[in-house]
Amino acid sequence: xxxxxxxxxxxxxxxxxxxxxxxxxxxxxxxxxxxxxxxxxxxxxxxxxxxxxxxxxxxxxxxxxxxxxxxxxxxxxxxxxxxxxxxxxxxxxxxxxxxxxxxxxxxxxxxxxxxxxxxxxxxxxxxxxxxxxxxxxxxxxxxxxxxxxxxxxxxxxxxxxxxxxxxxxxxxxxxxxxxxxxxxxxxxxxxxxxxxxxxxxxxxxxxxxxxxxxxxxxxxxxxxxxxxxxxxxx
Amino acid sequence: xxxxxxxxxxxxxxxxxxxxxxxxxxxxxxxxxxxxxxxxxxxxxxxxxxxxxxxxxxxxxxxxxxxxxxxxxxxxxxxxxxxxxxxxxxxxxxxxxxxxxxxxxxxxxxxxxxxxxxxxxxxxxxxxxxxxxxxxxxxxxxxxxxxxxxxxxxxxxxxxxxxxxxxxxxxxxxxxxxxxxxxxxxxxxxxxxxxxxxxxxxxxxxxxxxxxxxxxxxxxxxxxxxxxxxxxxxxxxxxxxxxxxxxxxx
Numbered sequence: 001x002x003x004x005x006x007x008x009x010x011x012x013x014x015x016x017x018x019x020x021x022x023x024x025x026x027x028x029x030x031x032x033x034x035x036x037x038x039x040x041x042x043x044x045x046x047x048x049x050x051x052x053x054x055x056x057x058x059x060x061x062x063x064x065x066x067x068x069x070x071x072x073x074x075x076x077x078x079x080x081x082x083x084x085x086x087x088x089x090x091x092x093x094x095x096x097x098x099x100x101x102x103x104x105x106x107x108x109x110x111x112x113x114x115x116x117x118x119x120x121x122x123x124x125x126x127x128x129x130x131x132x133x134x135x136x137x138x139x140x141x142x143x144x145x146x147x148x149x150x151x152x153x154x155x156x157x158x159x160x161x162x163x164x165x166x167x168x169x170x171x172x173x174x175x176x177x178x179x180x181x182x183x184x185x186x187x188x189x190x191x192x193x194x195x196x197x198x199x200x201x202x203x204x205x206x207x208x209x210x211x212x213x214x215x216x217x218x219x220x221x222x223x224x225x226x227x228x229x230x231x232x233x234x
Numbered sequence: 235x236x237x238x239x240x241x242x243x244x245x246x247x248x249x250x251x252x253x254x255x256x257x258x259x260x261x262x263x264x265x266x267x268x269x270x271x272x273x274x275x276x277x278x279x280x281x282x283x284x285x286x287x288x289x290x291x292x293x294x295x296x297x298x299x300x301x302x303x304x305x306x307x308x309x310x311x312x313x314x315x316x317x318x319x320x321x322x323x324x325x326x327x328x329x330x331x332x333x334x335x336x337x338x339x340x341x342x343x344x345x346x347x348x349x350x351x352x353x354x355x356x357x358x359x360x361x362x363x364x365x366x367x368x369x370x371x372x373x374x375x376x377x378x379x380x381x382x383x384x385x386x387x388x389x390x391x392x393x394x395x396x397x398x399x400x401x402x403x404x405x406x407x408x409x410x411x412x413x414x415x416x417x418x419x420x421x422x423x424x425x426x427x428x429x430x431x432x433x434x435x436x437x438x439x440x441x442x443x444x445x446x447x448x449x450x451x452x453x454x455x456x457x458x459x460x461x462x463x464x465x466x467x468x469x470x471x472x473x474x475x476x477x478x479x480x481x482x483x484x
Contacts (some may be wrong), residue, residue: 034436037362038362040360040362041267041361041362043363045363048293048297048364048366049299049356049363049364049365049366050363050364051299051303051359051363051364052303054372068384070257070260071257074477075361076472076476076477076478076479077260077477078271079275079360079478079479080260080269080270080272080477080479081260081269083269083272083273083276083479083484084269084271084272086267086272087272087275105306143373145462149305167358168276168280168483168484169356169358169441169442169443169444169482169483169484170276170277170280170286170443170483170484171280171283171288171480171483171484172291172364173284173285173288173290173291173442174280174283174284174288175283176291179291185356185358185364186363186364188462189362193428212482
């Protein structure tokens with residue numbers, strides 16, 4: 001693609017910025033209301049059925065009120081919040097994926113090349129990260145960032161939607177195969193739980209790295225779009 | 235320590251502010267309207283993606299769970315119900331009433347004499363657990379056709395013998411779920427008479443919705459035009475007293 005530099009280049013596109021903050025709001029409410037829902041039955045199973053704590057593969061701790069929405073135990077209210085925020089989350093993710101594919105953001109900035117998967121190159125990236133050297137030399141994101149964003153955008157976030165649909169008895173008649181490929185209804189519920197913590201782990205690492213890389217500039221750029229720096233690839 | 239607010243305190247305080255905001259939003263008219271609207275969107279999407287008569291998954295005998303968990307009311311400690319269990323529900327009656335041409339009062343023998351449907355389905359409790367069982371009973375549509383549903387009847391209300399702290403249990407479905415082939419009045423579970431903990435002698439199966447839409451200890455089926463005059467108007471015990479979603483397909 002030729003550089004169509006009609007408008008000044010921004011570090012983050014408008015769609016990226018809008019989606020980033022909308023997604024943050026959705027994820028916070030979905031996660032915290034999800035913890036409240038988890039409190040209703042704190043056991044996870046594999047397969048299609050499961051109700052006996054003795055057969056659970058995991059007994060989940062009870063989450064305290066400060067971590068849940070609402071801030072007391074209410075399965076009904078937590079489900080209200082969860083069901084409401086599922087909509088902007090799912091529609092937003094779909095829109096972001098379409099935008100990333102259409103604008104080239106995905107192909108240009110997030111796709112990894114085979115050479116990046118060489119163990120030596122990965123080890124180099126890890127060492128640079130541990131040294132807190134965030135110079136990406138040439139491309140917008142380094143290999144570890146691409147993999148992290150790829151796993152979150154490509155697996156964890158869509159995975160939450162698909163596992164969420166699979167545990168909905170009203171949706172199941174529309175796509176019974178979805179429950180099958182996830183290994184059954186209780187497996188889908190378990191994966192829903194695991195992925196939610198995968199997203200939480202990403203959130204923690206993401207915030208730590210933003211703090212290390214200069215939080216004011218990073219947050220400002222994610223609001224205003226920022227300017228492309230020297231060395232940032234177009 | 236001594237007097238200074240720690241980082242945890244700040245975080246907890248910030249989250250309290252945020253959570254307080256959530257409660258406020260939920261209490262506001264717009265907020266509760268929005269929360270209710272999401273439920274309606276889901277119902278519409280479910281019904282546009284799947285055929286209105288699309289079946290819930292049916293399983294094989296091998297898939298049946300070793301037991302079927304009893305939940306909520308697992309026995310009714312009234313003299314009437316205890317007497318009914320003593321004589322194996324020989325005198326139990328199921329009424330079909332409200333907006334029907336021919337109100338009916340059916341005995342257990344009447345119900346067993348009707349054409350039966352047997353289905354092995356998965357029960358998903360709103361709490362998150364699931365159990366699989368084989369249910370047998372007449373389709374609700376058979377009863378409704380026999381009674382003759384009148385024009386303008388939009389909902390079927392199920393009346394039950396069990397009592398919770400805030401009164402008797404009741405639930406309701408619209409005519410789409412009422413006429414669904416898998417909506418049956420079950421009197422058997424896994425080939426035997428329905429156990430007390432699972433709602434003896436009769437319980438509804440409304441397979442495309444969560445467990446609380448499958449009322450146990452069924453005594454009457456009532457056809458109504460609107461849910462406004464049923465309980466507090468939200469369509470069921472859990473909906474009226476604890477804010478649960480009337481559409482329990484999600």
